[in-house]
Amino acid sequence: MRKKKQGSVHTGGDRTISRRAFLGVTAGATAALSFGTFIRSGLGAAKVNVLTWSNTLRVMDDVLREQAKQYTKEKGVEVSFEFINQTDLPTKTAAAVESGAGPDIITLWSDGPHLHAKALVDVNDVTASLGKELKGWTNIGKDIAIVGKNWKAVPWGIIPIALTYREDWLKEVGYSTFPDTWDELLAASKKLKDKGHPVGFSLGRAIGDGNQFHYPLLWAFGGAEAKKDGKTVAINSPETAKAVDYRRKLYQAGETEDVFAWDDAANNRAFLAGAVSVTVNAASIYWAAKKDAPPLREVTNHSFFPKGPAGRFGYSTAISLGIFKFSKAQKEAKAFIKWLLEPKQYSAWMGIGEGMMAGLLNFYEDDPVWKKDPKLEVIRQIPKYVRMPGYPAPPSRPAAEAMIKFVIVNMFARAAKGMATAETIKVAEQELKEIYGKA
Amino acid sequence: MSIARAERLPARPWAARFVKPEALTGYGLISPAVFLMLVLLAYPFVLAVSISLTDRVLGEPGKFVWLENFLKLLQDSLFRQTVWNSFVYTLSTVFLKMVLGIVLALLLNQEMPYRNLVRGALLLPWIVPTSLSVLTWLWMFDSLFSVVNYILLGLGLISKKIPWLGDPFWAMVSVVIVNTWRGLPFFAVSFLAGLMTIPRELYEAAETDGARAPRQFWHITLPLLQPVIAVVVLFSTIWTFADFQIVYILTHGGPINATQIFATMAYDVALVAGRIGEGSAISLFLFPALLVVIILLLRYLRRE
Numbered sequence: 001m002r003k004k005k006q007g008s009v010h011t012g013g014d015r016t017i018s019r020r021a022f023l024g025v026t027a028g029a030t031a032a033l034s035f036g037t038f039i040r041s042g043l044g045a046a047k048v049n050v051l052t053w054s055n056t057l058r059v060m061d062d063v064l065r066e067q068a069k070q071y072t073k074e075k076g077v078e079v080s081f082e083f084i085n086q087t088d089l090p091t092k093t094a095a096a097v098e099s100g101a102g103p104d105i106i107t108l109w110s111d112g113p114h115l116h117a118k119a120l121v122d123v124n125d126v127t128a129s130l131g132k133e134l135k136g137w138t139n140i141g142k143d144i145a146i147v148g149k150n151w152k153a154v155p156w157g158i159i160p161i162a163l164t165y166r167e168d169w170l171k172e173v174g175y176s177t178f179p180d181t182w183d184e185l186l187a188a189s190k191k192l193k194d195k196g197h198p199v200g201f202s203l204g205r206a207i208g209d210g211n212q213f214h215y216p217l218l219w220a221f222g223g224a225e226a227k228k229d230g231k232t233v234a235i236n237s238p239e240t241a242k243a244v245d246y247r248r249k250l251y252q253a254g255e256t257e258d259v260f261a262w263d264d265a266a267n268n269r270a271f272l273a274g275a276v277s278v279t280v281n282a283a284s285i286y287w288a289a290k291k292d293a294p295p296l297r298e299v300t301n302h303s304f305f306p307k308g309p310a311g312r313f314g315y316s317t318a319i320s321l322g323i324f325k326f327s328k329a330q331k332e333a334k335a336f337i338k339w340l341l342e343p344k345q346y347s348a349w350m351g352i353g354e355g356m357m358a359g360l361l362n363f364y365e366d367d368p369v370w371k372k373d374p375k376l377e378v379i380r381q382i383p384k385y386v387r388m389p390g391y392p393a394p395p396s397r398p399a400a401e402a403m404i405k406f407v408i409v410n411m412f413a414r415a416a417k418g419m420a421t422a423e424t425i426k427v428a429e430q431e432l433k434e435i436y437g438k439a
Numbered sequence: 440m441s442i443a444r445a446e447r448l449p450a451r452p453w454a455a456r457f458v459k460p461e462a463l464t465g466y467g468l469i470s471p472a473v474f475l476m477l478v479l480l481a482y483p484f485v486l487a488v489s490i491s492l493t494d495r496v497l498g499e500p501g502k503f504v505w506l507e508n509f510l511k512l513l514q515d516s517l518f519r520q521t522v523w524n525s526f527v528y529t530l531s532t533v534f535l536k537m538v539l540g541i542v543l544a545l546l547l548n549q550e551m552p553y554r555n556l557v558r559g560a561l562l563l564p565w566i567v568p569t570s571l572s573v574l575t576w577l578w579m580f581d582s583l584f585s586v587v588n589y590i591l592l593g594l595g596l597i598s599k600k601i602p603w604l605g606d607p608f609w610a611m612v613s614v615v616i617v618n619t620w621r622g623l624p625f626f627a628v629s630f631l632a633g634l635m636t637i638p639r640e641l642y643e644a645a646e647t648d649g650a651r652a653p654r655q656f657w658h659i660t661l662p663l664l665q666p667v668i669a670v671v672v673l674f675s676t677i678w679t680f681a682d683f684q685i686v687y688i689l690t691h692g693g694p695i696n697a698t699q700i701f702a703t704m705a706y707d708v709a710l711v712a713g714r715i716g717e718g719s720a721i722s723l724f725l726f727p728a729l730l731v732v733i734i735l736l737l738r739y740l741r742r743e
Contacts, residue, residue, distance in 0.1 A: 090711045097498040115713055119498040204605060205693035259583035261605030270583055365691075366653045397496065401712035405517060410695045418693070427516070434515050438714070 004071050026061070046329040047078040048336050051092060051103035053319075053430065054083035056284055063349045066293055071339060077332050096324060104327035105337065111395035112389055113145050114154040120152045120322040126334050127151040130341055134363035140386045141360035144318050144395065154337050155360035157350065160382035161212045161316040162302040163286045164271060165278040169299075177302035182220060182246060185278075185306045188283050189203035189254025192277045199254050200276035203260035203321045203413040208317065209264055210409040214282040215315040217387055218243050218408060220308025225432055230393030232233060233432045235411075236425050243316065244412060244421045249257035282316075282354035302378040306384065314385040318360065355379040398436045407431045491719035501716055508720035517696060518704070525700040525725075527611060528686075529679040532618040537672060539619070540626025541664075545656075547627065548634045558631070565624035573688040576617045580604050580689065607697030610690050614698050619687050623680075626671055634660070634666035666740060673736050680725055701725065715720065 050068075055061050055426030061083055070078040082103065084092060096102030097119045106112075113120065127145070131137050165178060173191035189199040202210040218224070226232060251259070256276055258266070267279040272293060278287075289297035305314050319390060321340075323333045339345060343363065350357050351369040355376045359367065360383065371379040389408075390399025402408065411428035415421060428435035473736050491508055495501030512518045547558055564572060580603035589602040603613045637660065645655050683702035686692060692699035692707070701721055709718020 094497050094710045094713065094715075116498060142573070203694065206693035207691075257602065261580075261582040261610075263691070266582060269581075273583060275583055397713060401708070404707045404711045405692070406696070413695050426445060428547060430516055434517070438511075438717075 009252045011095050029310075040361060046332045047080070048329050050079065050081045050105040050321075050335050050336075051089075051105040052081055052083055052107040054352075055356070057287060057353055060356065062351060062355050063352055067340065067349070068343050073335060075335070075339075077336065079336055092243050094274055096198055100326045102324065102326075103345045104323060104329050105331045106322050106324060108153050108322050109157070109399050110144055110318050111390075113320055113322060114147050114395040115400055116322065116398055117147040119325055121325050121327075121330055122150045122152065122301045123154050123181075123323060123337070124151050126154050126338050130154070130338060130361060132360040134341075134343070136362050138360050138362060138383055140318060140388075143388055145320050153320035154341065155318060155320045156341070156361055157280045157357040158316050158318040158383050158386065159356065160358050160386075161208075161280060161314060162281055162378055162382055163278055163305060164281045164300060164302055166197070167299050167301045169195070169277045177303070180307055182217070182306045182308050186250050186253060189250060189278065191254075193254040197277035198275075198352075199250075199269055199278040200256045200262070200267055201280050202264075202267055203251070203259045203409060203416055204262045204266075205406065206262050206264040206266070207404070207406075209267055209280050210406065211260070211389065211403055212248075212315050212317075214409050214412050215387070216305045216313040217247065217308075217392075217412070218307070219387060219391060220310055220311040221246065221311035222308070223390055225399070225408065226393050226436060227388060229391045230390065230396050230398070231436060232434050233429060234374075235257060236429045237431055240425055241421050242309075244424060248415045248421075249419075255416075260417075271300075271314075274304040283376070284351075286375070287354065287356065297364055301375050303361040304378055304382070305310070313387055315389065316382060316386045318386070318388075358383055398438070401435045402432055405431065405435070407420040407435070487719045487723060488715055491723050493716045495716040497713035497715060504716070507716050509724065512717070512720060512724065517699070521698055521701060521721075523698075524611070524725075525680060525697060528615060528618070528682075528698070528700055529676060531615050532622065532679055533672060533675050535619045536622045536626045536675060539623055539667065539673075540630050541668075543623065543627035544630035544634055545660075547631050558628070561627060562624045564621050566569045569621060569684045570688060572621065573617060573685050576613075576620075577604075577689055580613050583741060588592075604690055605694060606630045606662070607695055610694055610698050614686050614689055617689060618679065618682065621685070622675060626675070629667055629671045630664060633664045637663045671739060673733065676732070677729060680729065681722075 021180050056297050061081075064081050069079055072078050082186070086109075089107065092102070093106055093108070093112070093116065096106065097116055105117075108116065117345075127137065134424050137155065140158065145151050145153045163178070169192060170178065170188065173188065173195060175188055179185040180190045185199075192199060201213040204210065218240065221243035223235065223237055223243050224240075225235050227234045254269070258270065258275075262270075267276065267281065268285050268288060270276045271279050272288060274296075280332045283302070285298060286300055288301055290413075304312060306312070321337050323330055323337075327333055341359075341361070346359060346364065347367055347369070349438070350359055350364065352369060354369060354372060356379065358364065365380060370376050388394050388395045388399070393399065407428050414424040414427065475592045475715070492503060492505060492651050493501040494504045494507070547554070547561070578584065582602065582605055585600065585601070585603060587698070588597070591597045592600065602609055604610050618724075642655055645659060650658070681702055682700065683706065686700055686703050687699050687706070690698045701724065705718045705722040708721060709715045
């Protein structure tokens with residue numbers, strides 16, 4: 001027993017010393033480094049790390065890389081972008097928030113500023129001066145980034161989600177313009193499917209496409225998952241029932257049954273392969289067609305989501321740039337974000353995306369990119385219809401959880417598989433109550 | 440010699456440490472391993488347990504809520520489905536891997552040309568990084584371009600394409616197939632190693648007594664293989680309950696939550712929705728049950 005103790009003291013002691021030594025060295029190094037940072041920031045040379053998603057359009061990332069270099073040259077502040085897979089962003093963000101270490105600037109997905117508000121610094125000064133210079137912020141920009149009274153992030157852009165459709169096939173069944181209401185779309189899709197060109201909207205685990213199609217559908221019929229207070233679950237309503245009935249009919253009359261298997265990439269492939277006539281997407285299909293199938297691009301066009309009894313809605317992913325409270329270069333980070341969103345830089349980035357990304361400052365509604373191609377006109381206007389999950393309440397943790405758990409998509413999916421309307425709504429209501437009850 | 444050394448000892452105390460107890464050297468030698476265990480296993484585990492007892496959300500400290508997370512989960516409809524799915528997934532894959540593993544091991548134990556090459560090739564699914572091989576499976580199950588459907592249709596075995604990942608039933612079948620494919624080599628190779636330790640004489644004696652192959656299998660092979668089977672099944676059960684990659688890549692728990700299992704649900708709840716307290720509770724939910732199984736199994740093995 002005694003020996004054991006001695007042993008552990010002995011080894012432990014050794015380790016303590018080495019750990020102490022290690023800590024000492026690290027602390028010294030950190031001190032030296034931060035002193036260096038201090039000195040350098042005095043000279044305007046701090047380093048800003050930006051963690052962001054790697055865009056499906058690589059050329060857009062190339063522009064950012066170039067701009068970072070240019071910024072360093074002009075302002076003497078080193079900026080570096082780290083591009084990671086979009087699906088890894090939540091994990092990395094979580095790790096940074098929990099450990100209090102990581103990048104200075106983080107790219108936040110739609111509801112991110114609300115979910116991570118406590119870890120982010122206020123950026124009211126940046127948004128105020130940008131808003132003043134560039135005709136103010138769009139409503140959706142305010143929705144995603146203002147938490148309570150403060151701007152918790154700077155809205156960076158939105159990936160406008162539209163319906164992508166085959167003009168030639170719609171003409172074949174007698175439509176020279178895209179159906180304007182959900183009912184007309186139902187009629188059209190039946191005709192399309194009879195001709196062997198079904199429509200397709202993911203009812204599977206497509207976190208993007210699935211949610212982006214089904215929230216607007218629910219809202220257009222007047223349904224909502226919760227009341228404006230963001231606490232009371234309100235899914236069980238006659239309006240929701242109408243939306244669910246509609247979804248079942250749409251699936252049965254005009255849709256490919258593959259939709260249950262679709263992830264976020266599957267509908268792009270299906271559209272490019274000519275297997276579906278209408279689907280929901282960003283301009284990425286249009287982009288892909290440019291490279292892989294130019295003739296297809298000629299007959300591809302975009303449309304707004306159809307109108308329902310309660311109006312026209314959309315849900316697109318918006319991204320914003322937040323600055324972590326633990327960042328040692330907050331001032332530099334703010335200056336860089338402001339610079340990045342100024343017309344010279346922003347137009348270059350948005351322009352090369354050709355509709356992949358739209359600005360959330362009103363100024364960018366008149367950007368030259370929208371004049372490049374008449375088929376981008378719809379994309380330009382998408383942001384004004386966009387709402388976020390949880391609507392009419394502001395984005396919140398329960399709303400985010402409901403989305404990641406596919407509560408709304410699954411409600412429609414069960415109906416399409418044949419479950420009775422009242423029953424599938426009841427399941428969704430139960431799930432929502434469990435989620436909202438935790439808040 | 441020893442007397443001389445003993446006399447010198449008091450004068451040079453530092454030497455005493457090296458010479459006196461061998462035990463100390465022993466502790467010294469295992470200390471790196473213990474240290475690693477503490478840092479890499481014990482610490483995260485204790486941390487996970489302590490987080491699971493709080494209502495923590497990302498970036499906020501949260502408060503201690505005892506077992507509330509676990510009790511709430513029991514009433515959560517989605518979680519109950521997850522438990523069911525996890526059991527279906529684990530039990531069916533472990534069973535398949537066990538049966539097929541034994542068959543494969545018996546085959547590989549036969550004399551045949553290039554036997555070592557074949558045995559080596561068998562390990563491929565186990566060696567290839569799971570995320571990569573599962574991406575290939577994703578393509579093979581694609582709703583539009585599935586090569587599996589293409590072949591089955593071409594052979595006339597099915598008349599309509601199978602909605603591999605698009606139907607709750609078939610989605611479960613798909614993840615079970617892929618998990619079995621990936622885990623089979625581990626089973627087969629372990630069983631093969633077990634088979635090779637069974638003395639030939641037993642079979643020769645049985646043959647002399649007139650026992651045919653099936654009886655030899657039941658009365659010699661299976662009983663002697665039992666300890667290996669037990670260990671392999673135990674490990675696989677634990678791994679499969681904790682499996683993440685295959686389901687995450689193939690179905691992400693869908694469609695309509697038909698393949699949602701512990702790890703994928705914990706990931707969504709903890710990291711994407713930010714409820715890390717509840718997320719930890721989901722991933723730790725089965726820990727007590729698994730612990731009991733492990734203890735029972737290890738005791739059984741010791742008796743053997």
